[in-house]
Amino acid sequence: MRRPHLPFRSAGVRFGIIYAGVFALGTLALATFLWWSTAGLLDRQTDAAIYADTQGLSERYAEGGLLALEETIGQRLAGNVDDDAIYLLVDPAYHRLVGNLERWPPALHQDAAWYEVPIERAGRRGMARLHHFILPGSVHLLVGRDVEVRAQMARLLTDALLWAAGVALLLGTVGALAVRGLFRITLADVSATAAAISAGDLTKRVRVVGRGDEFDRLAETINDMLDRIARLMDGVRQVSNAIAHDLRTPIARARARLEDAAAHASGETDLRAAIDRAQADLDGVIGIFQALLRIAEIEAGARRSAFAPLDLAPLLLDLVELYSAAAEERGQCLTAAIPPHLPAFGDRDMIQQAVANLLDNALKFSPARSTIAIEAAARPDGGAVIAVADHGPGIPEADRARAAERFFRGERARSTPGSGLGLALVQAVAQLHGGALTLSDNQPGLRAALTLATRPHRHAGVTQMNATSSYDQATADLHAA
Amino acid sequence: MRILVVEDDKDVAGFVVKGLREAGHVVEHADNGRDGLFMAASENFDAIVLDRMLPGGIDGLRLLETLRGQNNNTPVLFLSAMAQVDDRVRGLKAGGDDYLTKPFAFAELLARVEAMARRGKGEGPTTKLLVGDLEMDLLSRGVKRAGQRIDLQPREFRLLEFLMRHAGQVVTRTMLLEGVWDYHFDPQTNVIDVHVSRLRQKVDKPFASPLIHTVRNAGYMLRPEQP
Missing domain, CATH: 1.10.10.10 (Winged helix-like DNA-binding domain superfamily/Winged helix DNA-binding domain)
Structure with missing residues (x-):
């Protein structure tokens, strides 16, 4: 369901509004700070000047009396170039003696008080800061400064603030549009790709611009994810094809045997033989199913709860004991190089089964009078590596990467019995244990190394990479041991 | 031996009952959990073959837990299509003596039932x-x-x-x-x-x-x- 296309639904516009808001807030904060610091400074300076003036005048009065004071005020008024000083001297009856104010402003009666009052001077109205001082003899002195400048500055700042708000709004709008445009272009591509993928086209990828920015990284992540999905889909397709083939074949064979026996069997013996063989075919099918389910169970990771610390050494020696008899029977020699103690962390049953699968393979593919070697060693990081090396036909390099896929069977393995699930299980066990299955050339033959990490990690993929990179070190240790 | 088979699938039950009788055992059959629990609790058996998923409100696990709760220690072999290791562990923890997953070969079932029933009779430690x-x-x-x-x-x-x-x-x-x-x-x-x-x-x-x-x-x- 598509929502109506409203502007505030756009993430770009939302970003723009936030952006403009933050910009406006910043401007406001700056203006407030400027106002407080400049106006405050002016006020303090004014007050200091008035106070000094008053002190000077009262000293003058004390020294020379009223006449000297009147003279000094007259001099000061004459010398005031800025025309911002205000003086008024009145007698006890508030009659003006000297000064540049016409009248004594009403309601100013307290000695040594500060006032800020509107005044009228030479026909101009304005604000003034005044200091009222009563001199001996009840002579009232008013000293002050016109603070109209401060009012002008306030207007100036207010204007600047309004302008800044306008600019912020403009910039915010432009920014919002730009961000929205950028989002539209980039996300439109992502969303188109996702839509194509959900419609079934798994080949579509998000365009990487190459700037290496967040959007590029997002695109790369999405593309990696899509690659993985494609690989998984591919795997599922291969597995279902393989299941169709590998299960259909024995089922078809069993069916044919039974049908043939039903139609042509000449006696009970024939019939029984056909049934026995059909049963064996079906047992094979059951075996494949069980192996598939077991791999799925391991891959799901549900059994990680059964992980516990264990010693691999006795576990491996028991398996060697189990298999060495079978190897001797085939004229092969199974040698073991296992340290007396090899601590690990994992699921005993799974590790046993994985190593048994490797040994099964080694025995199955090795010729008579050849040696099969099982080696185990601790890894420097605390994990363990278990390697089974044989002198059989090996796996060609081109096939090695795919050898652990379900149902993969090498050209030379096709003629031998088996389901092609053995290595897939080993790989699943390795990954569950945060390790990897590494196949390499034993010159001649195959060397299969199963690495196990000390503690399994949730992200098997990541640890697998780590395990593979440190594998060379582990093998070097193995050879040295 | 007297053996109780609790299994709801007619074909599997018929196959198991017939095979066990041919091997010389006396076999009773219940096709749901309620009847199975009633028979297991009221009669004496040497072994019980128990399906895990049963109709009738009582599944195999509950049946066994109830039985063990009554101090009935008749050996029990679980028969189940649930093949995961955890299912097996759960079955054995509930008091099962053995666990066999479907599909199975009858010879395997017979061998396990007989071994289990014999073990249940344990004559004490032997030297x-x-x-x-x-x-x-x-x-x-x-x-x-x-x-x-x-x-x-x-x-x-x-x-x-x-x-x-x-x-x-x-x-x-x-x-x-x-x-x-x-x-x-x-x-x-x-x-x-x-x-x-x-x-x-x-x-x-x-x-x-x-x-x-x-x-x-x-x-x-x-x-x-x-x-």
Whole structure:
């Protein structure tokens, strides 16, 4: 369901509004700070000047009396170039003696008080800061400064603030549009790709611009994810094809045997033989199913709860004991190089089964009078590596990467019995244990190394990479041991 | 032996009941959990074959838990299509004695039921096992046949001990792998056969008649030569 296309639904516009808001807030904060610091400074300076003036005048009065004071005020008024000083001297009856104010402003009666009052001077109205001082003899002195400048500055700042708000709004709008445009272009591509993928086209990828920015990284992540999905889909397709083939074949064979026996069997013996063989075919099918389910169970990771610390050494020696008899029977020699103690962390049953699968393979593919070697060693990081090396036909390099896929069977393995699930299980066990299955050339033959990490990690993929990179070190240790 | 089969699938139940009767057992059948619990609690059986998923409100696990809650210790073999290791562990934890996943071979089921019922009867700890002229001293870990000493490796000793404890019964390869080696997987190689054949070299070859017999499509059986 598509929502109506409203502007505030756009993430770009939302970003723009936030952006403009933050910009406006910043401007406001700056203006407030400027106002407080400049106006405050002016006020303090004014007050200091008035106070000094008053002190000077009262000293003058004390020294020379009223006449000297009147003279000094007259001099000061004459010398005031800025025309911002205000003086008024009145007698006890508030009659003006000297000064540049016409009248004594009403309601100013307290000695040594500060006032800020509107005044009228030479026909101009304005604000003034005044200091009222009563001199001996009840002579009232008013000293002050016109603070109209401060009012002008306030207007100036207010204007600047309004302008800044306008600019912020403009910039915010432009920014919002730009961000929205950028989002539209980039996300439109992502969303188109996702839509194509959900419609079934798994080949579509998000365009990487190459700037290496967040959007590029997002695109790369999405593309990696899509690659993985494609690989998984591919795997599922291969597995279902393989299941169709590998299960259909024995089922078809069993069916044919039974049908043939039903139609042509000449006696009970024939019939029984056909049934026995059909049963064996079906047992094979059951075996494949069980192996598939077991791999799925391991891959799901549900059994990680059964992980516990264990010693691999006795576990491996028991398996060697189990298999060495079978190897001797085939004229092969199974040698073991296992340290007396090899601590690990994992699921005993799974590790046993994985190593048994490797040994099964080694025995199955090795010729008579050849040696099969099982080696185990601790890894420097605390994990363990278990390697089974044989002198059989090996796996060609081109096939090695795919050898652990379900149902993969090498050209030379096709003629031998088996389901092609053995290595897939080993790989699943390795990954569950945060390790990897590494196949390499034993010159001649195959060397299969199963690495196990000390503690399994949730992200098997990541640890697998780590395990593979440190594998060379582990093998070097193995050879040295 | 009296055996109770609790299984709702008609084909599987018919197949199991028929097979067990042919093997000489008296078999009762219940096709839901309620009837199964009633029969198991009110009558005496030597063994119970129990499906895990049952109709009637009481599934196999609940049935067994109720039964064990009443101090009824009849050996129980679980039969289940749930093959995951966790299901198996849950079944054994609830008090099951053995666990077999479907599909299964009847020979495996028969061998396990008989082994389980025999084990349930446990005559207490024994120090000596005797089968025909073969004797095993569990304390000194010595084996003799017809008075002649036989030297065995530790694993061979355990293998023979397992066969002797189940003398006269079919023992499948899987049972040997679980009982002697404690492995719960099927090797692709004939490892068990090789070990049994080595044991035969020591126990049977030097003597006139064999004790270890191969049972076709099933496994092995240790029994004294028929007189």
